[in-house]
Amino acid sequence: MKELGLWNGSFNGRESTLQQLAPYIGKLKSGIVRSLIRHFTKPGDWILDPFSGSGVVPLEALLLGRRAAATDLSIYGYCLTRGKAESPADIDDAVARTGRMLRYVERHKSDFDLRSVSEWVRSFFHPKTLREILAAYEFCHAKKDYFLAACLSGILHHQRPGFLSYPASHMVPYLRTQLFPREVFPHLYEYRPLAERITKKIHRAYRRSLIVKKWNRDSYDIRLADARRLPFECNSMDFVLTSPPYYKALDYARDNRLRLWFLGEPDWHKLEERLTTRVGTYESEMKQCLAEISRVLKPGSYCAMVVGEVRKNGKTRDTGTILGLSAHEASGGDLTLDSMLEDEIPAVRRSRRGTSTTRTEKLLVFRKTLNSTAKIISHA
Ligand SMILES: C[S@@+](CC[C@H](N)C(=O)[O-])C[C@H]1O[C@@H](n2cnc3c(N)ncnc32)[C@H](O)[C@@H]1O
Known part of the structure; x- marks a missing residue:
């Protein structure tokens, strides 16, 4: 991995600014994704990410003409992935869509009774701001505008002026009322109008979109679905590129609970129960995912997975080795481990700095045999 330099340095200053719509824990680095897509595929190929999270892989695929x-x-992962795939072609289009949403907000913001909003959600916002946020999400929901919903989710909480909440952290929703007491920082608790913030956010998203030619509706298929039952045809994918969940190293539901609430998942515990992250069931569920990946891959095609070794509570779980060893059997002998590259993740790249959850990442590359004998089952 070192010779490829895949993990070194930051790619944030060069990647599409559409990759920065909203934060996501465990996000793949778009530079690595780009290199792998270029290496394994050609324009027009279908690339699948069964655990798409913030949609880094699908967006890079589309930007590269795949x-x-x-x-x-997760509805949050789905919203970001679909929002990126359905992003407006250019800034003028984006501004026009935002204008329609803001007119809706003006007309409907006073319709909302804040007593129907959970108290913990209310505690993050000035009531006037909250009414505007509710109206904006209602518009996105009605119009199925995942791009604007993703942008809203990206400015939901933080203490910076461009965000909508009272002072809070950005990745994970914690109020910072002790660090910024209301008596000392009253301006941080004032009404934060949505219009100027979402407009600036849209402009940031298009600062360097890297869209050369906008793809059409036939170029993507994004689903809110379980990777254990992939809703795609047998032998339909040219390449699978993904970073699967690693045991319980990251809390995809809890850490996104405020964004999930606005997107229609009021109880994050319910989502957490369904994710493939629990220690007791992780291996068996991942085997089902591997079998599905193998089913949808075209014979002779590759699957590349970025996986991490997890250290928690004094135990080390090497997800890469576990998946590397189980893929062959799980796929009925169709997937073979082609190569495994390992690298130490620089501390600045870790999702949780200062913790020892994930220190090394592996790139596993599997190949599906040309003579697959697997049964043809379709969940499409
Ligand atoms: C490591 S993250 C993916 C991050 C993504 N590569 C990115 O760059 O943003 C793993 C994702 O798997 C999702 N996930 C966990 N179990 C799943 C399952 N059984 N089916 C589909 N997605 C699942 C989580 O919601 C999370 O978004």
């Missing part, structure tokens, strides 16, 4: 299929069980 086609993108994706699943994720």
